[in-house]
Amino acid sequence: MTAEANPNTITINGSEFTFQPGETILEVARHNAIDIPTLCHLKAADPTGACRVCLVEVQGARSLVASCAMPAAPRMVVHTESPKVVTARRLVIQLLLASGNHNCLVQGSDGRSFEEYAARLQHAGGGIEPCPVWGDCRLQELAWRYGLTGGRFSPTPVRYPLEDVNPFIVRDFARCILCGRCVQACNEVQVNQAIHFGYRGAKSKIIAAGDRPYRDSDCVFCGECVQACPVGALVEKDARGKVWPRDVQKTVRTTCTYCGVGCQTQLHIKDNGVVKITGVQEVAPNYGSLCVKGRFGFDFIGSSERLKTPLIREKDRFREATWEEALDRVARRLGEIKAADGPDSIAVLTSARITNEENYIAQKFTRAVLQTNNIDHCARL
Amino acid sequence: MAGLAAAFGSGAMTNTIGDIEQSDVILIAGSNTTENHPVIATVVKRAVHLKGKTLIVVDPRRIKISDFAHTWLRPHLGTDVAWINGMLHVIIAENLHSKEFVESRTTGFEALKQAVARYTPEYVEAITGIPARDLTEAARLFAGAERGSILYCMGITQHTTGTDNVKSLANLAMLCGNLGIAGGGVNPLRGQNNVQGACDMGGLPDVFSGYQKVADPQARARMQAAWNVDRLPEKPGLKVTDMLPAAHDGTLKAMYIIGENPLVSDPDLNHAEKSLGHLEFLVVQDIFMTETAAKADVVLPSACYAEKDGTFSNTERRVQRVRKAVEPPGDAREDWKIICAIAGRMGYPMPYADSREIMDELRRVTPSYAGISYERIEHEGIHWPCPNEEHPGTPILHREQFTIGRGIFHAIDWVPPAERTDVDFPLYLTTGRVLYQYHTGTMTMKTGGLNEIAPECFVEISAFDAKANGVQEGHLVTIASRRGSIQARIRVSPKAVAGTVFLPFHYAQAAANRLTSDALDPVCGIPEFKVCAVKLQRAA
Ligand code: SF4
Numbered sequence: 001m002t003a004e005a006n007p008n009t010i011t012i013n014g015s016e017f018t019f020q021p022g023e024t025i026l027e028v029a030r031h032n033a034i035d036i037p038t039l040c041h042l043k044a045a046d047p048t049g050a051c052r053v054c055l056v057e058v059q060g061a062r063s064l065v066a067s068c069a070m071p072a073a074p075r076m077v078v079h080t081e082s083p084k085v086v087t088a089r090r091l092v093i094q095l096l097l098a099s100g101n102h103n104c105l106v107q108g109s110d111g112r113s114f115e116e117y118a119a120r121l122q123h124a125g126g127g128i129e130p131c132p133v134w135g136d137c138r139l140q141e142l143a144w145r146y147g148l149t150g151g152r153f154s155p156t157p158v159r160y161p162l163e164d165v166n167p168f169i170v171r172d173f174a175r176c177i178l179c180g181r182c183v184q185a186c187n188e189v190q191v192n193q194a195i196h197f198g199y200r201g202a203k204s205k206i207i208a209a210g211d212r213p214y215r216d217s218d219c220v221f222c223g224e225c226v227q228a229c230p231v232g233a234l235v236e237k238d239a240r241g242k243v244w245p246r247d248v249q250k251t252v253r254t255t256c257t258y259c260g261v262g263c264q265t266q267l268h269i270k271d272n273g274v275v276k277i278t279g280v281q282e283v284a285p286n287y288g289s290l291c292v293k294g295r296f297g298f299d300f301i302g303s304s305e306r307l308k309t310p311l312i313r314e315k316d317r318f319r320e321a322t323w324e325e326a327l328d329r330v331a332r333r334l335g336e337i338k339a340a341d342g343p344d345s346i347a348v349l350t351s352a353r354i355t356n357e358e359n360y361i362a363q364k365f366t367r368a369v370l371q372t373n374n375i376d377h378c379a380r381l
Numbered sequence: 382m383a384g385l386a387a388a389f390g391s392g393a394m395t396n397t398i399g400d401i402e403q404s405d406v407i408l409i410a411g412s413n414t415t416e417n418h419p420v421i422a423t424v425v426k427r428a429v430h431l432k433g434k435t436l437i438v439v440d441p442r443r444i445k446i447s448d449f450a451h452t453w454l455r456p457h458l459g460t461d462v463a464w465i466n467g468m469l470h471v472i473i474a475e476n477l478h479s480k481e482f483v484e485s486r487t488t489g490f491e492a493l494k495q496a497v498a499r500y501t502p503e504y505v506e507a508i509t510g511i512p513a514r515d516l517t518e519a520a521r522l523f524a525g526a527e528r529g530s531i532l533y534c535m536g537i538t539q540h541t542t543g544t545d546n547v548k549s550l551a552n553l554a555m556l557c558g559n560l561g562i563a564g565g566g567v568n569p570l571r572g573q574n575n576v577q578g579a580c581d582m583g584g585l586p587d588v589f590s591g592y593q594k595v596a597d598p599q600a601r602a603r604m605q606a607a608w609n610v611d612r613l614p615e616k617p618g619l620k621v622t623d624m625l626p627a628a629h630d631g632t633l634k635a636m637y638i639i640g641e642n643p644l645v646s647d648p649d650l651n652h653a654e655k656s657l658g659h660l661e662f663l664v665v666q667d668i669f670m671t672e673t674a675a676k677a678d679v680v681l682p683s684a685c686y687a688e689k690d691g692t693f694s695n696t697e698r699r700v701q702r703v704r705k706a707v708e709p710p711g712d713a714r715e716d717w718k719i720i721c722a723i724a725g726r727m728g729y730p731m732p733y734a735d736s737r738e739i740m741d742e743l744r745r746v747t748p749s750y751a752g753i754s755y756e757r758i759e760h761e762g763i764h765w766p767c768p769n770e771e772h773p774g775t776p777i778l779h780r781e782q783f784t785i786g787r788g789i790f791h792a793i794d795w796v797p798p799a800e801r802t803d804v805d806f807p808l809y810l811t812t813g814r815v816l817y818q819y820h821t822g823t824m825t826m827k828t829g830g831l832n833e834i835a836p837e838c839f840v841e842i843s844a845f846d847a848k849a850n851g852v853q854e855g856h857l858v859t860i861a862s863r864r865g866s867i868q869a870r871i872r873v874s875p876k877a878v879a880g881t882v883f884l885p886f887h888y889a890q891a892a893a894n895r896l897t898s899d900a901l902d903p904v905c906g907i908p909e910f911k912v913c914a915v916k917l918q919r920a921a
């Protein structure tokens with residue numbers, strides 16, 4: 001189809017693309033693998049145009065426009081990395097780096113080694129801790145992409161102390177760039193209505209219930225805001241400062257083990273342990289959202305109280321046994337009881353927590369081997 | 382879920398989670414959605430708050446989701462059939478029902494019409510306490526919707542009349558022509574992550590996987606051939622709620638319990654403990670030393686979900702992958718490996734290389750899963766029924782016709798709950814879950830943060846009842862029913878309504894089920910967890 005035939009055509013960086021009416025410039029670009037950086041843009045919510053990182057040049061427009069909020073229009077000609085755009089974007093990033101504590105790019109330290117960064121901080125003294133999301137931060141990525149360090153403007157003072165008086169989430173206001181993604185995540189995605197913008201101007205702060213800690217607000221610790229935060233301002237408490245993003249050896253996608261929603265989750269693994277769970281974006285049924293159990297309720301997996309060996313009762317106590325012995329015992333006793341009292345003297349309770357494959361095996365074992373239909377699970381309960 | 386199966390021929394959620402956002406009116410009954418299915422609650426809240434959809438909540442407690450509701454109806458405990466019949470009455474009397482749907486897709490309308498004739502809003506008000514005006518308005522709202530969706534949970538099913546309650550909701554949906562369309566449906570929200578799958582896979586006493594009846598000779602013949610055995614038992618087995626009594630009276634000699642903890646979840650705990658004690662042999666396979674495992678003769682350590690491959694089927698019938706992320710601790714093993722090893726020792730080898738091989742076998746013998754391969758669900762799960770690999774899956778059931786042909790209206794009369802309050806036990810008790818804990822707490826109580834926020838059992842009570850009973854926030858009280866007593870701390874909450882107190886059932890130390898009634902729904906054996914009469918006294 002030529003441009004004449006379809007009026008809904010736009011040119012980005014010299015190539016022509018068609019678009020659906022209502023699509024933003026950013027959406028058209030993303031569909032066509034053109035990478036316009038964003039910070040505040042949250043896919044599920046209305047664009048706010050807060051961060052200005054996604055600026056692009058539209059021919060004929062007086063000033064640069066925020067591509068996340070600007071609808072594509074017929075015959076628009078857009079440049080996403082023109083000199084004008086890059087200059088403006090660098091300025092925006094430098095200002096963000098200067099807002100509060102973004103010491104990951106302390107002057108001169110634009111090398112990409114965490115060790116070098118940590119050593120520099122230690123050398124500088126003052127007990128400044130390294131940023132907990134070093135290596136997994138959208139702002140840091142942008143600084144690297146545009147070759148920037150934090151030194152251009154002097155940092156604004158840190159106004160609000162860190163808050164960690166809850167078991168799950170640390171709020172580090174010194175690293176907050178006021179992009180508003182958390183506010184949108186909480187209000188427009190989860191609709192928990194726990195946080196919003198408070199105060200004005202330089203005093204701006206994301207607040208919960210009249211500027212109280214999360215714990216004393218309507219917050220239900222779903223962690224949607226943590227997942228949405230592009231920087232290190234909202235971080236999972238138990239991993240913070242213990243597990244850095246670069247320590248995560250692999251991520252494995254799976255299904256949540258708790259309720260019947262079946263949220264898709266990503267398990268972050270370090271040394272054979274789950275260190276963090278995030279929601280899988282862009283896929284049903286949860287499109288990235290989780291609840292407090294699904295996101296934070298994983299300690300049980302690596303708990304020291306897990307059963308590790310088969311146990312056999314000796315009068316009032318258990319003793320450890322080998323699999324050989326335990327399995328032999330179970331098979332023998334079930335066989336004896338089946339022979340003596342008939343198959344229906346045995347019953348199996350299978351589980352709503354084991355897999356389909358395992359439930360299938362349980363019914364096959366019960367019916368084909370034990371020869372009884374005495375099988376059920378606790379769903380009724 | 383016998384109620385839905387009786388009405389439609391299938392007991393599962395008719396529509397999908399995402400579909401809820403397409404409804405014009407959403408009716409939530411007996412589901413504390415924000416705490417039990419948080420991510421479904423977000424879908425509902427988005428639909429209401431951002432898309433202007435209408436929400437009707439019917440629940441005896443002022444639960445969080447009712448803050449988003451256009452109307453919150455507050456029935457007395459155990460009066461669900463009455464308020465639903467009341468809505469049916471209004472809709473028929475005002476001629477708001479979908480005549481076309483009723484005529485072309487259902488049977489039994491005349492009998493229903495007669496049965497609900499006397500359920501005038503005033504009559505219903507006398508039973509349920511719901512003001513006649515509110516009920517009428519809710520009925521009009523629901524019937525007026527182009528697409529109306531019903532969501533329900535344990536608050537509907539955990540009653541002696543649970544099956545009737547569900548049939549009544551099915552009546553309401555059919556009457557309004559809300560089935561087989563996007564944004565409609567009758568949707569039971571499953572509590573545990575793989576309840577749907579456990580049912581689908583034949584973890585039930587009367588059906589093989591895919592709900593093929595064990596009593597059906599053809600189904601048995603197919604399974605005999607597939608499993609290579611001479612015979613399979615034809616008599617349906619014991620339901621979980623029959624197992625413990627059978628253990629108690631000695632007809633059941635051995636139990637093999639996999640990943641369940643009936644010693645916290647059973648409806649009448651005192652009795653359950655004794656019953657398990659009567660068994661000659663008890664094997665428990667679990668990831669922790671649960672209250673039930675502690676009573677076993679042999680305990681087998683199993684791998685948890687993060688340590689194995691396989692699939693779960695969520696509440697919307699979507700079959701999704703589970704993937705191994707870490708190694709199990711010590712000698713713990715996948716549940717299927719343990720079961721297969723026992724089978725082999727009993728003379729029936731069950732050699733499988735991995736979970737995929739099991740999936741491939743179960744697909745061959747389970748028509749509704751036939752088309753669901755690991756390859757196809759690598760990225761996104763598929764809704765069963767999915768009869769072959771070309772089939773896209775079935776997000777919405779009963780599109781052209783019901784699984785059983787025509788949908789069946791059931792004419793149902795309200796009967797009072799098994800237990801009522803009296804001078805000795807003047808308060809109603811209802812039980813449920815809280816957001817921060819899960820089921821019997823086996824997993825959540827091993828997570829520091831969740832425990833820190835919800836560390837111990839509490840009894841939620843209205844300010845009115847607190848005053849009447851002379852107790853205050855934080856007081857330790859004894860709560861007694863006709864069956865037993867437990868202690869818990871008072872939590873005065875606006876969620877509670879005068880006359881009814883609430884206890885979460887997660888906590889073993891104060892197992893709410895020491896109090897609840899073991900009266901069962903006669904059809905599906907679900908115990909009456911939601912209504913029991915208690916009294917309350919400050920503990921010394
Ligand atoms: S954790 Fe959830 S509820 Fe709490 S502030 Fe973040 S998004 Fe809102």
Ligand code: SF4
Nearest residue numbers: 176177179180182229
């Ligand atoms: S806390 Fe994070 S997401 Fe929220 S405004 Fe600050 S930087 Fe943005």
Ligand code: SF4
Nearest residue numbers: 256258259263291294
């Ligand atoms: S994350 Fe929460 S809502 Fe989602 S499946 Fe898990 S328990 Fe359910």
Ligand code: FES
Nearest residue numbers: 040049051052068
């Ligand atoms: S991403 Fe467009 S203004 Fe922030």
